[in-house]
Amino acid sequence: MTVEPQSEGAELTEAAWQRLDPRVLAVFPLRQAGALIPVVVVLLISGQGQGGWQLLAALAPVLVVLGIGVTRWATVRYRVGEERVELRGGLIHREQRSLRRDRVRTVDLRANPAHRIFGLTVVEIGTGSSSTKEGRLSLDAVPVAEGERLRARLLSRSPSAAPAGRTSAVSTAETSPAAGPSQPGLDPTLGQRAIEVARLHPSWLRYAPLTGSGLVAVGAVVGTAFRVASDAGLDLTSWVTLQIAGDELTAVPLWMEIAVIALVVLLMAGLGSLVIYLEGWWGYRLTREPDDTLRLRRGLLTTRSLSVEQGRMRGAEVAEPLLLRLVGGARCTAITTGLDAKTSNRGALLPPAPIAEAHRVAAAALLLTDPSSGTDAPLVRHPPAALRRRLTRALLPAVGIALLAWVLHDTVPWLDWAWPGALLLLPLAALLAADRYRNLGHALRPDYLVISQGSLIRRRVALQRRGIIGWQLRQSPPQRWAGLATLDAVTAAGAGRYSVVDVPLARAVALVDQVNPGLLPTG
Known part of the structure; x- marks a missing residue:
């Protein structure tokens, strides 16, 4: 969703309802293309000798998706007033929802590949309520520049004063405009006062195989293999198939079977973990914004931007799962109010990284000059x-x-x-x-x-x-x-x-x- 054309840096017209951006007509079908292609192929192959009716049946799902996209463009509106953010839409079942601006706690930006192709992003506005539907509004989709303006405007409050004796622990210089954002599709401009706290280091990739995400990748590969075999008419769980596999394996020494299976599982888990790590944390950058919020940007295919208000920070946690701990790795998360655990990745501030980096980022997030005043304190x-x-x-x-x-x-x-x-x-x-x-x-x-x-x-x-x-x-x-x-x-x-x-x-x-x-x- 977007506003009517306006000059760069101009404020939103609060009294007027804003129409969906016309580019959503292309984004919505593109997002549904993965589900539509198999349906269209099946309809084209299954029908025989039906001529035009066969082609019409194959085009029907496409027309339905296009119709839904047009309906959204024609009916959905939003506006940002002095006191409320409002969203309304629907053709048959009309719905209007609003959030009080003083209850807005998070404004997060997210863009999948379809959004990025057309220069759009999804703006997730949250109040920190336990009810996902009642406590959030989703503007899907607005231009990237407009999303940035909405984020800055909705989070613009008087910055929380830090307690006496505490100063920012970030040690890098202010980011210059020439440096550019780490994720061009999500953040075209970065304020000159934004201070970088951390960014992805290539050496951190060594921690990827030691995360539990590799087991998810193994499960996905095994599930896909069973599904492909089932489509080919082969039941991998049948007694006959297992007996044939057992007869083949008896010719191989048991230790070799176990070694080969273990090696395959480890390779699949390692590669899967690396892929998941890269997709989730590519372009990772943590900055302190001029409005005194911590802003995290990450993502390869789907880019994500999470903002954490300093005034809502209640602490930080450094966790060392056993495998990461054996090689000196750790994670860092924020303890804060008003975050949705699902959309914020449970408040993660840092990908798996060296333990010293995790303590440093935790200290920077808490505005501490020394990690020993926080998570790295002597016990x-x-x-x-x-x-x-x-x-x-x-x-x-x-x-x-x-x-x-x-x-x-x-x-x-x-x-x-x-x-x-x-x-x-x-x-x-x-x-x-x-x-x-x-x-x-x-x-x-x-x-x-x-x-x-x-x-x-x-x-x-x-x-x-x-x-x-x-x-x-x-x-x-x-x-x-x-x-x-x-x-x-x-x-x-x-x-x-x-x-x-x-x-x-x-x-x-x-x-x-x-x-x-x-x-x-x-x-």
């Missing part, structure tokens, strides 16, 4: 009782499984292998418990409460002290016997609750009193 370790609890919870299930395997290995012959395998669980469980304890800790900094925990995914959270709206102190019977407690810091952002686990009870009370003096009764 206060929890007492040995916390280690004993982790050893108990990890070893008891492992011992139970080992005993069960020992009982069954004589009575169930085909489970002979399970007994020695179950014994390996004991040292693995002990190592897991020790690692969970090693990663357990917390720190109280001048502006942030820092919490660390986890093993398979180690997480460091820097939670803004003034963003904590409540506390919850919990003790299970084993915790009471050990003199420990779990302290939950409640906030309106992110997961909503961040826990300091297995901390001494006196320390938990002291943390609450230090963050919110006078909250707890004395005496």
Whole structure:
């Protein structure tokens, strides 16, 4: 959608309803072409000896799509007033929706290949409401320049003043106009005052194969293979097919079969992860805009632009999944209110990158000059009782499984292998418990409460002290016997609750009193 032609930099006419851009008549059919082509081919091939009727049946889906596009162009309008953003449309079922401008929290830009061909983008206007439909308006599609003006206008508020003693942690110079945007299809102009926080580095691609997206790619390839085989009349799950495959594989040593299958899966997962990484994070650039928002741009085929208001930031999280952690990699996400988890990729500020870069970006996002004041703060370790609890919870299930395997290995012959395998669980469980304890800790900094925990995914959270709206102190019977407690810091952002686990009870009370003096009764 777009406004009527106007001079560059001119303001929108607030009183007038704006018509859809005529280029949407081409974008909509192009977006549906992938689904239309198989339908048209089937209709052309299946009909025999029907002459003109066959051609008419094949053209019908195309005409329907064109009709829908024309209807949208003729009926949908939007306008931006002083107090509200309004959208209306529909031919048979007419609908009018509006959002109050003072409730607008996010204005994100997204452009798939069809939009980019015609220089358009989708403007997603959100209020941060849990209801996706009621809390969002989607303007599909407006010219890129108009999308930028809408974003700047709807997010134009008095910038939140940073607390005393805190300055921007970004260290790069202001971006010059000659540098140009990293994604030409999405951001034709970048303000001279925009400051670059981070951009994609080619060496980060080495982290792509260590993300879980490769398993998704393997599943997609396997699913496609089964579908193609089914279309060819071959049932890969039938007993006859499996028997033939088994007869062929018996001529190959078992170790070679396992090695080949493992190698194929690893290659597919690695290549799939690399493709997904490139499509999602190509052209990645994080900047601090003149309106004091963090703006993230990324995407190869479908470009995306996410804006995060500084005033709504409540913290940052650095997560280290096990595989990334083994090679020194991590992710960084924002803890903020008003973000849609689906459209914002759960607030991700950085692709998988070196751990030092993740802590640096987290500090820059929180306007900290030193990462040690945030997610990289030195931690206060929890007492040995916390280690004993982790050893108990990890070893008891492992011992139970080992005993069960020992009982069954004589009575169930085909489970002979399970007994020695179950014994390996004991040292693995002990190592897991020790690692969970090693990663357990917390720190109280001048502006942030820092919490660390986890093993398979180690997480460091820097939670803004003034963003904590409540506390919850919990003790299970084993915790009471050990003199420990779990302290939950409640906030309106992110997961909503961040826990300091297995901390001494006196320390938990002291943390609450230090963050919110006078909250707890004395005496």
